[in-house]
Amino acid sequence: MIEVQHLTKRYGPVTAVDDISFRVEQGEILGFLGPNGAGKTTTMRILTGYMPATDGKAIVAGFDVFAKPIDAKARTGYLPETPPLYPDMTVREYLTFVAKLKMPKKTTAADRRARVEAIMKKTFVDDMAARHCGKLSKGYRQRVGLAQALIHDPEVLILDEPTAGLDPKQIIETRDLVRSLKGDHTVVLSTHILPEVAQTCERVVIINKGRVVAVDTPENLTRQLRGSSSLYVQVDVTGGDAHATLRSVPGVTKVDVADRHEGFVGYELHAEQQRDVRRDVARAIVDRGMGLLEMRPMRMSLEDIFLQLTTNEQSAPGEAPTPAGQAAEGGSHA
Ligand SMILES: Nc1ncnc2c1ncn2[C@@H]1O[C@H](COP(=O)(O)OP(=O)(O)OP(=O)(O)O)[C@@H](O)[C@H]1O
Ligand SMILES: [Mg+2]
Structure with a gap:
């Protein structure tokens, strides 16, 4: 038209x-x-x-x-x-x-x-x-x-x-x-x-x-613009080293602290492209005795x-x- x-x-x-x-x-x-x-x-x-x-x-x-x-x-x-x-x-x-x-x-x-x-x-x-x-x-x-x-x-x-x-x-x-x-x-x-x-x-x-x-x-x-896939993961960190645990998951390339609260911390996780690390992330946290409170993909907004x-x-x-x-x-x- x-x-x-x-x-x-x-x-x-x-x-x-x-x-x-x-x-x-x-x-x-x-x-x-x-x-x-x-x-x-x-x-x-x-x-x-x-x-x-x-x-x-x-x-x-x-x-x-x-x-x-x-x-x-x-x-x-x-x-x-x-x-x-x-x-x-x-x-x-x-x-x-x-x-x-x-x-x-x-x-x-x-x-x-x-x-x-x-x-x-x-x-x-x-x-x-x-x-x-x-x-x-x-x-x-x-x-x-x-x-x-x-x-x-x-x-x-x-x-x-x-x-x-x-x-x-x-x-x-x-x-x-x-x-x-x-x-x-x-x-x-x-x-x-x-x-x-x-x-x-x-x-x-x-x-x-x-x-x-x-x-x-x-x-x-x-x-298209999401780039490397990233995840938001919130962890009850009592009694564990969440940062090191997340870093050790195969496919995870970068771990940043997104927000910090009393007893729990939100992390922004970057993973290799096309690699779904969610199951391994969940298992790693739980196996080390920590609590997985939230996990969600961080999509780029139209604004970004x-x-x-x-x-x-x-x-x-x-x-x-x-x-x-x-x-x-x-x-x-x-
Ligand atoms: N009559 C004009 N003479 C000279 N330059 C002009 C004229 N009209 C627009 N421009 C220039 O052309 C460019 C594009 O302007 P235009 O008005 O098309 O933008 P726009 O995307 O509609 O912006 P806005 O969101 O502000 O409305 C600008 O650099 C503007 O300064
Ligand atoms: Mg205009």
Whole structure:
């Protein structure tokens, strides 16, 4: 449904997007994750035809966004970083205005009205229908922005930080709303909130300094980057030398103290890759007369992965990306 090939965008000397390629299948929700200034908004502006690329190609819903911008735009809903609201219009007036622009010309006024009412309910802004857009809170502005993106029921939705500025309850509502679009719509959403991609997206593209550093499911990313497998083991150390015991288990390469309490100690154990040392660890502790209180694998969180990929590029899986250099700083609101 979306195909991005070698997309590059330079602002003068700044390379904001540097040779990005990825695909989004029909009905999929793709998370676009990266730190400030990574190039998320720039990529989304290009995909929605708001800005030309310097190089490369983007196909949305079967149409090249540069060669066939009108066809591509008609099938795309876009929530920009700053929703384009008219301050003097009420929410209902504004959405009716957008509906006139975006819904097919043959739509009757009654159908249009019904659509506006339905979309206000769906995005939880119906209680503010008569409020002027200029007087809305940030959370409501954001959701009216989402309503205008959805109004013509587009195949493709490009959402630039859809939950930015929302309170926790609104975040959950918006997340559920985005999830409900799955299947019927193809969604790309950008965020720098990690739990968001794990909970909403099936696949994640992580970009940093304009370059793709990883593309995978949240689960695979976690697995792939776990590195040497590590275990957390909590031991009742009374009457034994737990550290030496753990160190002596075949396959264990490193033992660190993770936390220490009265009478029991938590250890972080590193083992050779692909080697399951759990049975031997349990036996060793119990045989030496100590108590095994807890044992669990220490999985890398998505947060750890993100930090690893965006701060230490050498350790990225696959090809090691070269930093794009200048495109590091934030300040994307030019
Ligand atoms: N109009 C512009 N002129 C010059 N440089 C720009 C312009 N817009 C963005 N940039 C630069 O391009 C890079 C990527 O910016 P972009 O807004 O795409 O990042 P982002 O990933 O959306 O960041 P954020 O998380 O802060 O929204 C940044 O270095 C930014 O300063
Ligand atoms: Mg942005």
